[in-house]
Amino acid sequence: MNLLATTPAALLAQDGTVAGSAAASGAIQETGSWLLIALPLLGAALLLLGGRRTNRWGHWLGVLTPWASFALAAALLVSLAGYPEGERSRTLHLFGWMPAGQFRLDAGLLIDPLSVAFAVLVTFVGALIHVYAVAYMAADRDRRRFFAYLNFFVASMLLLVLADSYLLMYVGWEGVGLASYLLIGFWNHNPDYAAAAKKAFVVNRVGDAGLTVAMMMMFATFGTVSFAGVFAAAGSAGEGVLTAIGLMLLLGACGKSAQFPLQSWLGDAMAGPTPVSALIHAATMVTAGVYLVVRSGPIFEAAPTAQLVVVAVGAITLLFGAIVGCAKDDIKKVLAASTMSQIGYMMLAAGLGPVGYAFAILHLLTHGFFKAGMFLGAGSVMHGMGDSVELRSYGGLNAVMKVTWVTFACGWLAIIGFPGFSGFWSKDRIIEAAFSADGGQGWQPWVFGGAALLGAGLTAFYMSRLFFMTFHGTRRWPEDAHPHEAPRLMTIPMVVLALGSVGLGAALGPTGLFTDWMSPLAGEHAEEHPVLPAWAVTTLTLLLVVAGAVLAHRRYAASEVPAVAPTGTALTRAARRDLYQDAVNEAALMRPGQYLTRLLVFVDNRGVDGVVRGLAALVGGLGGRLKYWNTGYVRSYAASVLVGVLAVSGGMLLFRI
Amino acid sequence: MTSAMQLSGMLAATDPPGTAETALFWVLAPVTVVAACGLLFARKAVHAALSMALVMIGLGVAYLVHDAPFLGAVQVFVYTGAVMMLFLFVVMLIGVSAADSLVETIKGQRLVAVVLGLGLVLLLTGAISQATLDETVGLVAVNEDPGNVTMIAFRIFDDYVWAFELTGALLITAALGAMVLTHRERLTPRTTQRQLAADRIAEGAVKAPLPAPGVFARHNAVDTPALLPDGTPSEASVNRVLRARGQVRSAEETAAPTAVIQSEFAEPLGDGTEEGGSR
């Protein structure tokens, strides 16, 4: 466990002094970082409380606050980069939260490379999407409320990533859940959308239960739920407990990040307005699970079994999402499946331990950019096509929607890992890392590496399919469609995100900037022992990517795409129905529950009742007499209460208990 | 020796309690107990509320004796001033004159209540009499430095701050709850004053105050109609109750004696009276 020495735990354990020195030096960026959360929250409060009178300018206020937060986050980033590497983890004590007797819980912010990277991503992408939404939601009567929710989401997300304890993080965790629920069901006059919101909410609760249990176990084991306290004590606890905590945390992460087996809500969550899908269900909130796993690194590192499960979940989900993505005809659902799959990559990397942390987060950042960009592009396409989401009714849009086409192409190239684009620098390294799982021993590198490699090929296929079906091939528009380019307010954010999709990876990945930045978190990890050399992995990946893209081009750009989906193979049909995940949920959870109930009813009817009926008759007869005591007169009840009080207190006094 | 102690001195809170406090106790205790019994026996809810207010004030004075001046004032201010006043309001809102019947309808309830009440008194007094209490310490020193209010503030905002915040939340919730419970959704638009005025004008009825009765204050003048400028009596000037009872005096009755008076003047007062009279 020598790794622990340089992990966050160790840093956090010492940071009492560090925080002190920060306050002394008066770094306004840190002491003022609570504003980062407070500003969007204030925006949300103003918009919600201001009501209709803010309708006219409310959305601009909503846009202003994330930009202000972004400015603060950027300043924070700069100031943090100004410190020597060892001092980049700082806590800002806000206030004593729950002082209750011996128990004290303080609310504070943890500012370290991980949280600041997240904060910058959330505020930047969030701010861009806010701008986009001004135009996208222009026709909606409730635009002001929409921005209030978005602002609330940004505030919660920032609280989630900046919190210095699991409990405070949980507040943000629930906050984003609430925002997600409100936004998925934003058009809740449509029962399907309302149901989708409810589904997301309920599935998330399952995950949240895991997180809650994890916190309870932490409190029982370590007596604290602050990051610093827990990580400092993590080494001393038994592996069994740590594994349990890790699995519970993973459950929470799965719920939030739509990982197997709690993935079913993400596809339906596309019911929300597209900016929501871009911000919450692609770029930020769904990656909170990855954040949780990376943040809880010290726990997972001490519990290899839990780590293995994380990797397995990541691998399963990445294949699952990719397969589903290949079959869907709904543009947003393809993107949703792709999100799931990409988060699977991140989860896989996060599960690999310190080797993968930096790449998980790097992929998270680049993914935030290109996926958000593609979602915005999808929104722009829908905007142009009269809110149609059917891939099969698009085709040949590149001529009429130039900006969208180009920006989307950047995102597409990034996600399939085209060399030089952002995705290449992050995903490729994850695949390499996967081949070194378990220190390059046993079966694990081959299975996980293989899955990641296969996933890359599938990603190339389905993303190319999406791209070609939308922008190339024959025009299959319905009669009344008049596709046109989106307004400037929408295209500018898309262009900015596209620039990020092109250049961010190259700027952070190969230059080593990001790995250095994250090194306090990842620590000095052991030398990798990949089972395949890096050049071989890259070559294989590229081959598969090219194969996937070419196949997609042949089927969906070069040849006619049928307007009605062909029946397809069994796998296609399964994938169209999300690999029967709802059916599996039904079969695995609902049906057995029903059968169990029926069995119990049977046993109850035949076995127990015979015994019980006699008793029941007895009790019933007795109850028939006694029920008249239940007079309905509250004064009689009060009299019986007083009798009880007299009896108990009299007895206590008599026997001097 | 400042006035805090001086107050205590006047109310005689010495520790252990002195004769002045004993005297006060024997005044307060019967008053409060008798007033409290008002709850049991008063037929009108207002009387019950009044006796309750008296109990509250008595307890407020008792708190002053117990080195709790702040609590004493708050007791009177909050309980008597706010809570009992609220009770009074509700009593007046939902039936002012309703005097309760004191006949018991649930069989045996009264007997049970008396037995239980006496049992409670016996139990509690028995328990108190059996208890060994420490020597009374008193709070005089605390009230002197840092002071009663300051000390309570220290406790509230230090040890009990969580409870304090919860209580604040509770109060706000209660206020909202009361508003929600008593709120009525308005189903028709509110009539504005402008609308009311317009309606009144549109009706075309008399807008000015009705004419006052009793031009000649010779009898019970309210039953005598006023005379209009043209001499006709105005029925509208007499209370409609009197009209319904048929107690309106006709203007002729009053006109007859006035004719005598008029004749004493050189000039008649006007044709109107005679015209009215002749009608």
Add this chain to the structure above:
Amino acid sequence: MTMLAENPVADFSDDTIWVVLGKALFIFVFLVVGTILMIWAERRVVARMQSRPGPNRFGPFGLLQPLADGVKLILKEDITPRAVDRVVFVVAPIISGTAAFLAFSVIPFGPEARIPFTDIRTPLQLTDLPIALLFILAAAAVGVYGIVLGGWSSGSTYPLLGGLRSSAQVISYEIAMALALVSVFLYSGSMSTSAIVDAQASGGTAQLFGMTLDLPSWHAITLLPSFVIYCIAMVGETNRAPFDLPEAEGELVGGYHTEYSSTKFLLFFLAEYVNMFTVSAIATTLFLGGWRAPFPLSLWDGANHGWWPMLWFVLKVAIFMFCFIWLRGTLPRLRYDQFMALGWKWLIPAALGWTLVVAGLRATQQFESVSTQKVLIGVAAVIAALLVVVLFIDWLVSPEERRQPRQAAEPQAVDPFAGGYPVPPMPGQRLARTSGPVLVAQQVPAAGQDTTDEEQDSQPGEEARRG
């Protein structure tokens, strides 16, 4: 962190029972004579404002007129209507009168002074408590009972309505009043009257361009918003014009004391005037430095010693009393709902907000090493920035909307009773007054009832006129 002393500064330890009784007697005489003078002054001053002489027959300048009125009032027949609740009917004015006098027991008339012809030195104040102002509020709260019970026990409609109105008014304005007092407590660190007067002895000093300036010490200046709120609330609290709704003759005859006569009425009458003295004395004590001499006089050292302060105190109270008369001579009465809206929607929120500001300032001053100035500048800057941003955005977004007056879409009128059950309107819909179930519809406008009555009233008259 400095602790402010909470307990009273006046020292009553040497008072004998005779001194206490003497002071109590003095207060009683002061208030009764004051009331008599006040009634005279009110009639004279209002008369002057209305260009007429006012009472001028009895005594010099008609000074004995109120005395004569008082004697007449006492000697009148004491009527007790049959429907009254006898005990409460008698008790109500007594409660009112007693509570009114009670509050004055903690008002300081002056500092320690020697009683003439003796060697006894004693504060010119009956007593003081660490919670003196809470005591006054409590006394006022008990005084409300006189009004409510007087209205209720009369067994008649107008007094009941007047009593409820009056008590609702007093209670509502008591909240704003108490909130206005809170900031004074925060700045004096005490609820004792003598300590509050003491706290206004001297303000701090400030350095400005190298000069040392004495800051104002009266809370009326340092806590101006509180003073304003208090002044409004005190008029509401005493049921005086323009807030004299309980006695709105046109609507309620005489209000809660309609059925009262003779001595019992006199008690209510006295209570009202004593209450005016009380609130004025509180205002003087809390905001105008109490018995302390005002600025030019305060340069003379003797001004704040001996019996002189009592003169300043009485003069300050007299100014307030004059304002009461002035208001009565100038302003028309408010409508009841306007009055309640003023209290609940403006005064109380304003008082709450101001209390928050004061508490925040006090907290920053006491617990942080930040100067008030900086805090104020910071808050002002944030507010200004927000204002500018909002205004700018507002201006930016909809220029054409501003140029053309907005054409509000005529909301669609719906019948709330169309489905048989009453339903609230959806957004964009307007409720139409419908024929719907008449029962419900009639509950809402009480005025509808009035007009029908009037119709019945006026018809015979019209017939008569036509005939």
Add this chain to the structure above:
Amino acid sequence: MRPEYWLYLSAVLFAIGATTVLVRRNAIIVFMGIELMLNAANLSLVTFSRIHGDIDGQVIALFVMLVAAAEVVVGLAIIVSIFRTRRSASVDDANLLKY
């Protein structure tokens, strides 16, 4: 005299309050009985606070007052709304929930 006398007073007041709840039917008076019980408890708290020389008793009494105020507000609102629908403030009239 010893301060226990105040405790006896408190006990008697509490018993009267409890009996009121049992005997009276007018919901408002029943409610006043509850208030009386709370007040009696407060008297004990304050007396004990003095006996032990510890101000905590007064603080808790203060909290009791606050909670009682909240309770009264909601309780009276409930009574008023019940009265509106049932035209009765008798606790015996609301007896539908029975056998």
